[in-house]
Amino acid sequence: MPLARGPAIGYGGSARLHPAELLPWAFAIAVYFLAPSYLPLGAYVLIIILFALSLDLILGYGGIVTLGHAAYFGFGAYVAGVFAVRVHGDPLLGLAVAAAASAAFGAATGAVVLRTRALALLMLTLALVSIVFEVANKWTEVTGGADGLNSVPVGQLLGAFRFDLFGKTAFLYCLAVLAAGWWLVRSLVHSPFGASLVGARENEARMHAIGAPVYARQLCAYTLAAALAGVAGALLTQTTQFVGLSVVSFELSGEILVMLVLGGVGRIYGAFVGPLVFIVARDYLAKQSPEYWVLGIGVLLILIVMFARGGILGLADGIAARWRRSRP
Amino acid sequence: MDAFLSSLISIGFHGLAYGMILYAISVGLSVTMGLMGFVNLAHGVFAMAGGYVMLAAMSRLGLPWLPALGFACVAVALGSVVLERVLYARLYRAGELEQVLFTIGLIFVAIAIARLAYGPLPQAAPLPDYLKGQVEIAGRSFPMYRAAVILSSAVLVAILWIGLERTRWGAIVRAAVDNGPMAESIGIDTGRLFTLTFAVGSGLAALGGALGADLIAMTPTYPFEQLVYFLVVVAVGGLGTLRGPFLGALLIGLGDTACKYWVPQFGAFFVFAATFALLLWRPRGLLGRA
Amino acid sequence: MxxxxxxxxxxxxxxxxxxxxxxxxxxxxxxxxHALIGPNGAGKTTFVNMLTGQLPPSAGRIEFAGEDVTRLGQAARVKRGLGRTFQINTLFGALSVLDNVALGVAERRGVGGRAWRAAGSHREVRDESLELLASLGLADDAASRTVDLPYGKQRLVEIALALGLRPKVLLLDEPAAGVPSTESQRVLDVLGRLPAGVAILIIEHDMELVFRFAQRITVLVRGQILCEGAPREIAADARVREVYLGDAHG
Structure with a gap:
């Protein structure tokens, strides 16, 4: 009884855009115009969605259970911060550098991590996030150590748009980058490459038996996921002009897992719903009573594993199916 | 040279005490993971619970230190049986993702309860007067508490090893770790065995957590912060054995203490980097079976 | 020779x-x-696993189409035309029947790693897979989840998956194992209609099936070849009766 993942797309399906897939974007644009005071929180949600989406690629579709994905988010965040402080403040250039660096880091570490499975893989990824944390914590002259890097300089976007106080530019910037990442992931999981990732997730031995280079494919996906996570981290640095140790903790690895599972694993849009619900709920509840918020998340997680294995979107699927059956 | 020797002795002593605590906490994790193949990230919860329950037993029930220690150990073991029967047992056949998520959920719940009960700040470990002083060994003085930790852990290790090597229960555990279906087919009730082993492992973790409360600070985030160390001990030593995590705990205890003494500017970097390298070389740990 | x-x-x-x-x-x-028979534990599956590259031999050599493949990995042998089915279904249970076959077809055609265009728009892969399914009588099941099919049909998907790789040699590891007798005729039909150009080695316990299908039989006992010959010779061989047929029908 594996965690219910989204329906596989594969060779029988169509990749045409369903109208419902435009909902997140319509919602984001509505927030931009109707709720301007939520833009900073909104930008943060968009960043975490991109991070969750990158995890969905390797965990939901690739079936690689990792505890270390925050390592790449944090790596990208620090690369963007250090690059802006020491080299150049152009945001797009910084984003590209963070993406390239995270991809290289992801390829190098993935080449090692993906040789193992199960427990060893969990441990290696956990060790990885701990190593990145220690480097960020102790290499003070570059990373700022426990204080982090404050007032990271960020230039104008495309040389024309300033990052304003109200977070308008930041929000649209994050939205555009997320849209690009979404399109990339969506195309990938609909492609033969994505189908073969799912095949390896479902039955790795058989993928070998049909002659598929499983390791190489998984490494490709892992590298791309690392790059996307790094981009998300870089966005966080640029939009908050700060980077600190919280971007690379094991807790963050756990939290992003929780958010993805809350939304639904292996369905792309679970990565949209989960972080939105989680972060908005935290924004309200955690201020009132942080203890009960943590308690609630824990209980919720246990309930999801025990009863609602498809997350929010899985529940929605179930309700929709029942509704269709009751109205033939 | 004398200074170097003295620092070496000091590192050896403190590293040994830390390693022993790590062992007491992690050995149960190694056996349950090896026996049940269950990825129990929440194992640190039992260690933390040991510390807090001992604190509560002393402050609320007025128990002296030693009985409170025993009380914590037994109470946590019993509590873990309930958790194992009601929740863990449903997930033995589930995938590792479910187990990871479920145990992370347990960690969140435990953190919340600890914060509700004791607040976010670290709690001072209560020590009886007879453990507070220094002890003279071979002309050097050492903290009494750590010496006691080493001594009592050594006794514990001996009891545990003899228990697993010499008793019927030990033989059954070893058989079940080697080949679960086979053990079941010759009439071993693996369900009961799991529960019992889980209880012993959690009780030991509680003992380690309570005993080591002065070494590993009791804060609500303990299960998250210390998890890496417990897992590293198990990973380095190898799953499913008693000796594996002992070796792992000593290496990590001594290595971590040495790194913090000699190269504090690198923190725990070398410990994790060495673990990473070791797992590459031997994915099943030093004493893990291929 | x-x-x-x-x-x-x-x-x-x-x-x-x-x-x-x-x-x-x-x-x-x-x-x-060709059929490979022998009592349980004779080493039949071990032998097949060495042929496919899943298990490295301790000694000896394997040649495929004149090439020494002893040291080649599984994937490389598949690429050269060595296909197999598994004794216990090892399908992609959660995926559709079509996807099970298409994954293999796509790898064979070298498009399995294409990352941009949607899988569904690779018409050549889909059409070939559907055709293959139709030839095995599975056309109506293409969209079903594989685990939802009756066991006999799952065995056919297992064969379809192997055929999608267009093997020169197909190793069938007990294709009728676990299939209820009501469905086994269907498996036999399919075996009878396999492309004549494909060399087939079948491991099977069902003697009726073996003698109807095979033109040549090798008997393996305790890891050694006991004898080899046409079905008539094997049926008449006293040693075979003693060690194998006697056991199986005893």
């Missing part, structure tokens, strides 16, 4: 003190309908 498609010489495998393949000399001719 040099035109064997698949040939082993001096093939050995031992696990510690246990020898499960002892100096096996075996030839499979092009287009063969």
């Amino acid at each position: 040099s035109d064997a498609l698949l040939q082993t010489s001096g093939l050995c495998k031992s696990f510690g003190a246990l020898t499960v393949a002892d100096n096996i000399e075996f030839r499979l001719e092009p287009g063969a309908r």
Whole structure:
């Protein structure tokens, strides 16, 4: 009884855009115009969605259970911060550098991590996030150590748009980058490459038996996921002009897992719903009573594993199916 | 040279005490993971619970230190049986993702309860007067508490090893770790065995957590912060054995203490980097079976 | 004698003190309908696993189409045309029947790693897979989840998946194992209609099926080849009756 993942797309399906897939974007644009005071929180949600989406690629579709994905988010965040402080403040250039660096880091570490499975893989990824944390914590002259890097300089976007106080530019910037990442992931999981990732997730031995280079494919996906996570981290640095140790903790690895599972694993849009619900709920509840918020998340997680294995979107699927059956 | 020797002795002593605590906490994790193949990230919860329950037993029930220690150990073991029967047992056949998520959920719940009960700040470990002083060994003085930790852990290790090597229960555990279906087919009730082993492992973790409360600070985030160390001990030593995590705990205890003494500017970097390298070389740990 | 498609010489495998393949000399001719039989534990599946590259032999050599493939990995042998099915279904249970076959077809056509265009728009892969399914009588099940099919049909998907790789040699590991007798006729039909150009080595316990299907039979006992010949010769061989048929029907 594996965690219910989204329906596989594969060779029988169509990749045409369903109208419902435009909902997140319509919602984001509505927030931009109707709720301007939520833009900073909104930008943060968009960043975490991109991070969750990158995890969905390797965990939901690739079936690689990792505890270390925050390592790449944090790596990208620090690369963007250090690059802006020491080299150049152009945001797009910084984003590209963070993406390239995270991809290289992801390829190098993935080449090692993906040789193992199960427990060893969990441990290696956990060790990885701990190593990145220690480097960020102790290499003070570059990373700022426990204080982090404050007032990271960020230039104008495309040389024309300033990052304003109200977070308008930041929000649209994050939205555009997320849209690009979404399109990339969506195309990938609909492609033969994505189908073969799912095949390896479902039955790795058989993928070998049909002659598929499983390791190489998984490494490709892992590298791309690392790059996307790094981009998300870089966005966080640029939009908050700060980077600190919280971007690379094991807790963050756990939290992003929780958010993805809350939304639904292996369905792309679970990565949209989960972080939105989680972060908005935290924004309200955690201020009132942080203890009960943590308690609630824990209980919720246990309930999801025990009863609602498809997350929010899985529940929605179930309700929709029942509704269709009751109205033939 | 004398200074170097003295620092070496000091590192050896403190590293040994830390390693022993790590062992007491992690050995149960190694056996349950090896026996049940269950990825129990929440194992640190039992260690933390040991510390807090001992604190509560002393402050609320007025128990002296030693009985409170025993009380914590037994109470946590019993509590873990309930958790194992009601929740863990449903997930033995589930995938590792479910187990990871479920145990992370347990960690969140435990953190919340600890914060509700004791607040976010670290709690001072209560020590009886007879453990507070220094002890003279071979002309050097050492903290009494750590010496006691080493001594009592050594006794514990001996009891545990003899228990697993010499008793019927030990033989059954070893058989079940080697080949679960086979053990079941010759009439071993693996369900009961799991529960019992889980209880012993959690009780030991509680003992380690309570005993080591002065070494590993009791804060609500303990299960998250210390998890890496417990897992590293198990990973380095190898799953499913008693000796594996002992070796792992000593290496990590001594290595971590040495790194913090000699190269504090690198923190725990070398410990994790060495673990990473070791797992590459031997994915099943030093004493893990291929 | 040099035109064997698949040939082993001096093939050995031992696990510690246990020898499960002892100096096996075996030839499979092009287009063969060859059966490998033997009592339980004779080492049949071990032998097949060595042929496919899942298990490295302790000694000896394997030649495929004149090339030494002893050291080649599984994927490389698949690419050269060595296909197999598994004794226990090892399908992509959660995926559709079409996807099960299409994954293999896509790998064979070299498009399995294409990352941009949607899988569904690779018409050549889909059409070939559907055609293959139709030829096995599975056309109506293409969209079903594989685990939802009756067991007999799952065995056919197992064969379809292997055929999608267009093997020159197909190793069938107990294709009728676990299939209820009501459905086994269907498996037999499919076996009878396999492309004549494919050399087939079948491992099977069902003697009726073996004798109807095979033109040549090799008997394996305790990791050694006991004898080899046409079905008539094997049926008449006293040693075979003693060690194998006697057991199986006893």
